[in-house]
Amino acid sequence: MPARSQSITTEVDGRQLSLSNLDKVLYPSGFTKGEVINYHLRIAPVAVPHLRGRCLTFKRFPNGTELQGFFEKRCPQHRPEWVPVALGPGDRRGGVEYCRIEETAAMVWAGNMAAIELHAPMALAEDLDTPRAVVFDFDPGPSTDIGDCCEIAVEVREILAAVELEGWCKTSGSKGLQLYVPLNTPGATHEGASEFALAVGQVLERQLPKRVTTTMAKAARPGKIFVDWSQNAFHKTTIAPYSLRARPEPTVSTPVGWDEVEACADGDVELRFEADDVLDRVAEHGDLFEPVLTLEQRLPDHTI
Amino acid sequence: MPRPVWSGTISFGLVAIPMKLYNAVNRKSVSFNQLDERTMSRIRYRKVSDETGEEVPDENIVKGYEVSKGRYVIVDPDELEPFIPAATRSIELEEFVDLSDIDPVYFDNSYYVAPDGSPKPYVLLARAMEEAGKVAIGRFVMRNKQYTAAIRAVDGHLMMSTLAYGDEVVKPESIDELNGIEDVDVSDREVKMAEALVASLADDFHPEKFHDDYREQVLDLIAKKAAGEEFEVPEPATEKPKIVDLMAALEASVEAAKSARKRHPTGRKTAAKAKKTA
Numbered sequence: 001m002p003a004r005s006q007s008i009t010t011e012v013d014g015r016q017l018s019l020s021n022l023d024k025v026l027y028p029s030g031f032t033k034g035e036v037i038n039y040h041l042r043i044a045p046v047a048v049p050h051l052r053g054r055c056l057t058f059k060r061f062p063n064g065t066e067l068q069g070f071f072e073k074r075c076p077q078h079r080p081e082w083v084p085v086a087l088g089p090g091d092r093r094g095g096v097e098y099c100r101i102e103e104t105a106a107m108v109w110a111g112n113m114a115a116i117e118l119h120a121p122m123a124l125a126e127d128l129d130t131p132r133a134v135v136f137d138f139d140p141g142p143s144t145d146i147g148d149c150c151e152i153a154v155e156v157r158e159i160l161a162a163v164e165l166e167g168w169c170k171t172s173g174s175k176g177l178q179l180y181v182p183l184n185t186p187g188a189t190h191e192g193a194s195e196f197a198l199a200v201g202q203v204l205e206r207q208l209p210k211r212v213t214t215t216m217a218k219a220a221r222p223g224k225i226f227v228d229w230s231q232n233a234f235h236k237t238t239i240a241p242y243s244l245r246a247r248p249e250p251t252v253s254t255p256v257g258w259d260e261v262e263a264c265a266d267g268d269v270e271l272r273f274e275a276d277d278v279l280d281r282v283a284e285h286g287d288l289f290e291p292v293l294t295l296e297q298r299l300p301d302h303t304i
Numbered sequence: 305m306p307r308p309v310w311s312g313t314i315s316f317g318l319v320a321i322p323m324k325l326y327n328a329v330n331r332k333s334v335s336f337n338q339l340d341e342r343t344m345s346r347i348r349y350r351k352v353s354d355e356t357g358e359e360v361p362d363e364n365i366v367k368g369y370e371v372s373k374g375r376y377v378i379v380d381p382d383e384l385e386p387f388i389p390a391a392t393r394s395i396e397l398e399e400f401v402d403l404s405d406i407d408p409v410y411f412d413n414s415y416y417v418a419p420d421g422s423p424k425p426y427v428l429l430a431r432a433m434e435e436a437g438k439v440a441i442g443r444f445v446m447r448n449k450q451y452t453a454a455i456r457a458v459d460g461h462l463m464m465s466t467l468a469y470g471d472e473v474v475k476p477e478s479i480d481e482l483n484g485i486e487d488v489d490v491s492d493r494e495v496k497m498a499e500a501l502v503a504s505l506a507d508d509f510h511p512e513k514f515h516d517d518y519r520e521q522v523l524d525l526i527a528k529k530a531a532g533e534e535f536e537v538p539e540p541a542t543e544k545p546k547i548v549d550l551m552a553a554l555e556a557s558v559e560a561a562k563s564a565r566k567r568h569p570t571g572r573k574t575a576a577k578a579k580k581t582a
Contacts, residue, residue: 008553009545018545022557030565034557041554074342108550 012041015082015105019112026064026114031250031275037111039244039252039275044104046287047242053124055088055098057237058115065116065246072115075099080109086125089235100125116244119237122193128234133292134181134193134299135238136200137172137228141213141221146271149177150264152204152212152225157258159200163300168292169261171271173245173253177261178238182295190234196299197229241289242278250275255289310446311420312393314429314455320394321429322420325446328463329414334522389445395453395464400438406454410467417455417462426462433457441467 007020022034040047061069073096075085083106085097101107101118110118122131136156138149153169156179160167167181183193201214204227213224231238239245239253254273256264264271273281308324315321338347350359368376419426433440434457442453452467476482 008548010548010550010553012550016547019550019553022553023560025561030561030568032557032561034554035561038554038558041550070342072342074344076341 012105012108013103015080015103017080017105017109017112019108026061026116027248027250028064028066029249033111033114035250035275036114036116036244037108039250039279040107040111041104042279043242043275043282044107046282046289047118047240048101048103048107049287049293050241050289051101051118051120053086053100053102053126054120055086055096055125055128056101056240057119058099058110058113059117059119059246060113060115061246062114065248069116069246071119073098076113082106083109088121088125088128098125116246118240118243120240121235121237122190122232123234129190130186130188131190131193131232132182132184132188134183134197135231136167136179136181136197137231137238138177138179139226139228140175141224141226143222144225146171146175146177147264147267148211148225150261150271152208152227153177153179153261154265155204155207156200156227159203165297165299166291166295168255168289169258170241170253170255170289171251171273172239173243173251173273174239174247177271178253180289180292182292182297183299184294184296185298188299190232192299193232194229197227197232201227201229241292244275252278254278254281255287257285257288308418309415310444312395312444314395314397314417314442316397316440316442319425319429321425323426323462324418324420325415325464326418327413328416332516332519334519334526388448389450392445395442395444395455397440397442397455399441400433400436401441402437403439403456406439406467409473411454412466412468415464415466417464427460430457430460430462433462434460 007018008022009016009018011017019037022032022037024033025031026033026036058072059069060072061067073088075083075097076099079085079099084100084102086100087095088098090096099106099110101110121128122133122135123129124132136153138152140146140149150169157167160181165181167179169177169179172178198214201212204212205214211224212227213221214227214229216226216228216230218224218226230236241253241255243253245251245253252273252275254271254277256271260269260271263269306326308326310325311323313320313322339345340347351362351365352358353360367379367381369379371377417426433455440455442455444451444453452469453464454467455462455464457463
């Protein structure tokens with residue numbers, strides 16, 4: 001096996017970049033940095049549209065996913081000049097310049113920095129006050145799993161149908177499931193999105209008091225799914241579609257079809273996908289999450 | 305305005321001359337602060353336990369001297385107290401020697417000696433030493449540490465250099481390459497040629513000729529950045545990098561990683577310690 005520990009200089013779509021330590025193992029399963037970059041390169045055609053124009057937060061794991069990674073909001077100074085930045089939610093000192101990923105080369109660059117998790121806000125950088133979607137984050141408490149999340153997602157889908165809204169699901173890539181309701185209309189607000197998600201969560205809480213909670217403090221209670229509506233806040237980010245997660249294996253936040261969610265709710269499938277599975281799925285089905293970027297919907301004027 | 309770093313008296317015999325010391329050399333390195341690139345906050349060091357990683361309060365920190373690997377003798381500050389040299393405010397001149405007797409390896413930090421109060425006794429001492437062509441050796445205490453110092457007269461004023469202790473100077477025999485160097489044979493002709501070369505470059509010493517180019521360039525860069533000027537990072541003079549085909553490079557790397565996993569199906573170890581699952 002030839003040694004490839006040193007840097008190589010390469011080109012992606014005319015962008016020159018140098019990559020280092022491709023053989024470095026980043027996951028306990030043996031998945032290497034070269035494989036992370038390989039996944040980023042190949043998933044870019046479907047992943048980049050969901051990242052484009054957004055203030056991205058990277059979670060980087062330069063020493064592997066077993067060691068603590070760090071969130072990087074401020075785009076590093078040493079970025080290539082073709083990686084653009086955008087001003088986004090800041091801290092006490094003011095706005096922060098975030099990295100934007102607009103092209104495949106930037107995915108490769110992020111992979112080389114061991115930016116394994118890509119977290120994105122619901123709004124675009126050009127209009128930070130207007131979320132493009134509502135997100136429901138189903139977080140399984142102790143002794144519940146993604147199957148329980150899928151059951152709750154199916155319930156939410158029915159509530160959405162009652163107010164003539166459609167949503168799409170993706171696995172969190174960790175333990176949970178997330179449901180996005182595309183908006184893509186002017187006038188949507190973070191407050192409106194949060195209130196709507198909370199209202200839907202509370203309806204479920206009344207229907208299934210033993211199984212659903214909308215209170216963070218009760219999220220740790222056994223048998224309950226926490227419907228996290230607070231991810232819709234201005235400053236919050238959610239793991240981006242097709243992003244790898246820093247787990248023992250290279251699992252991915254994977255868009256899934258409602259047929260799969262139903263099968264998962266029935267306990268027939270597990271909905272757990274690693275990088276290679278996701279590349280195969282995309283080759284077969286394309287981007288199941290595409291409507292989240294395009295479908296225009298309005299939240300009901302008065303919440304349910 | 306430089307500030308004195310020490311004040312006291314030079315004393316020899318029955319004479320005591322009030323004086324102050326000023327640094328003669330300002331070290332001019334550029335110092336940087338460490339910042340968190342993401343938040344621009346300063347990086348702080350914390351004292352943490354090697355074992356728990358938790359911060360240790362000052363009152364629980366003691367001084368230990370490692371007598372052998374992992375074995376420490378704890379020394380209480382009170383036990384050290386009696387050995388700390390008394391902060392006497394005087395430099396006792398003990399002998400006068402020739403400057404050429406002191407090898408430059410001994411010279412440590414240099415100070416200007418300035419009169420404190422009436423300059424007359426100071427001037428007398430300086431003139432007398434310059435006449436005699438001698439350097440005074442004395443001892444004094446500064447910041448709880450005992451120093452040996454050499455005081456010499458230069459152009460009517462006095463200068464002082466602290467000196468390394470004899471047992472602090474590394475013996476040349478301890479350097480392998482210098483052992484037996486005096487026995488190496490060279491011919492007279494070769495020595496003559498080398499001497500001629502040295503003579504051709506002989507000059508007076510002009511310290512102003514030599515600059516810390518690195519420091520000057522760094523300061524220039526900082527000044528430009530502070531003024532908001534765009535600064536082009538100069539390209540180090542290297543040839544153009546070879547452009548590697550990414551697909552090919554990744555395929556080779558991915559292939560290698562996959563076959564490594566096949567050989568060790570329980571998973572390779574990460575840089576950190578991997579949990580054993582099998």
